[in-house]
Amino acid sequence: MNCLVLASPTAKHIGSASYYDNGLVVGNKSYWPKRTVLGRVLGGMQNPKSAYGWIGPVPASAGFPTGWILLNVGRVNF
Structure with missing residues (x-):
């Protein structure tokens, strides 16, 4: 995905x-x-779309700015 972003003029x-x-x-x-x-x-x-280990395009959540997003999650023990 990095390559696609850096190769895209927009x-x-x-x-x-x-x-x-x-x-x-x-x-x-x-x-x-x-x-x-x-x-x-x-x-x-x-009907999700998937290519090369990526899921998308899927709807973006409200409040996320345009760009790279890192989610911090913790392990849940059941």
Whole structure:
């Protein structure tokens, strides 16, 4: 995804991701790695699209700015 962002003239200003599990929000769409918690949840949506380990485009949550997003989550013991 870093390569696509840096190769796109309209998204180049976003820059590269700081961490391998960053998600990307562009406008009202978002893209998330499959291995992240949010990627696994959004992968359960009806007819999700997936390519090269990324889920998206899926709807972006309100309040996320455009750019790379890192979610901090903790392990839940059941």
